[in-house]
Amino acid sequence: MGKKYGGSGPSTPATVALARAGIGYTARAYEHDPHAASYGMEAAAALGVAPERVFKTLLVDTGSGLAVGIVPVDHQLDLRALAAALGVKKVAMARPADAERSSGYVVGGISPIGQRTTLPTVLDGSAERFETILVSGGRRGFDVELSPTDLLAVTRGRCAPIARP
Structure with missing residues (x-):
């Protein structure tokens, strides 16, 4: 993967945060269909990438604040596993309104990167099988491709098995 720092995609808080951190990524834009049943599966199909490499960003309420779970688009978030990972x-x-207010992004375009508030973040362990994965770049129709290690670094996150089929 060539290191890119914007230029070929829109400037979003996510791409700004990646550039600021010196983390290389590949911008992956596609034509978003507003009638798509699943934003993540739409991204996988439009970009020609296996769904297990495209990850969705989900915000949860822990009772004392919000946290982020990042799982493959063809899986569901296991709430019990995420709770355990978060302690x-x-x-x-x-x-959705709380997720949008906290992240600064709209649902369907919430990126784990460059959120208004740094939240505890957990990436599903399946991401470690891949050299690169895709996550939302901060708007519908725009993903960024980067290594799981770089994603964890920029989000200050950790890996744990938090997805279920």
Whole structure:
């Protein structure tokens, strides 16, 4: 993967954060269909990438604040596993309005990178099988491709098995 720092994609808080951190990424834009049933599966199909390499960003409420879970688009977030990884009793999906307000992004375009507030972040361990993965670049129709290690560095996240089929 060639290191890119924007230029071939839109400037978003995610791309700005990556450039600021000196982390290389590949911008991957596609024509977003507003009627798509699944933003993540749409991205995988449009970009010609296996769904297990395209990850969705989900925000959860821990009862004492929000946190981020990042799982493959063809899987679901295991709330119990994420709670265990975060060291809390339980989590629930965050309300979309709360997720948008906290992250600064719109649902369907929430990136784990460059959020308004740095939140505890957990990436599903399956990401470690790949040299690069794709996550939202901060808007619908725009993903960034980068190494899981770089994603964890820029989000200050950690890996744990938090996805289920």
